[in-house]
């Protein structure tokens with residue numbers, strides 16, 4: 342038996358809770374921006390994914406109008422900093438609703454590193470920075486989806502195996518429902534079979 346839910350008959354908070362507890366785990370974009378007045382902003386966003394690899398475009402959603410969104414609309418630039426496990430408390434602290442004139446970098450004590458192609462600073466301790474120029478926004482109900490063209494990527498050599506960012510070194514944090522966060526579990530590997538190798542079971546052929 343399943344319990345059936347009709348989103349149209351539910352209040353918005355209940356729908357939010359259902360979606361954020363079932364679309365899991367979500368990666369966290371730790372988005373840095375700089376306001377038109379020069380205040381550096383930093384905030385986590387877990388409504389985040391890749392939109393396109395060619396050209397490279399990522400997206401996140403601002404639920405409501407927040408400083409990150411306003412800064413991106415004003416300047417056309419942002420950086421997605423990777424959210425690693427060891428920065429758990431700092432990432433959460435930057436989710437506090439500081440007023441626009443207060444920089445989360447300073448309030449939380451997070452060291453900056455200059456960007457290469459965009460003005461917003463990178464988080465120095467984060468292993469990956471994806472520097473983005475605003476591609477477009479889409480207004481969806483109470484949210485705005487922000488698409489950013491990745492114009493530069495910087496990856497710490499400490500997490501690289503050759504040119505490949507190694508998952509056990511990256512140690513991503515993820516967001517789930519309620520106040521739940523996830524860390525990296527067991528990593529499984531399997532090759533996707535082309536149809537000409539399909540055996541009827543999906544099992545990888547021996548040899």
Ligand SMILES: Cc1cc2nc3c(=O)[nH]c(=O)nc-3n(C[C@H](O)[C@H](O)[C@H](O)COP(=O)(O)O)c2cc1C
Pocket residue numbers: 369382383384385386387388389402403404405407408409410432433435436437438439516
């Ligand atoms: C792990 C985590 C994920 C979050 N994801 C989102 C999100 O996807 N969209 C959003 O609008 N707010 C999200 N928030 C809340 C924002 O980070 C929070 O409202 C923040 O104060 C916004 O900062 P800003 O006004 O400086 O942009 C998240 C918070 C946390 C801690």
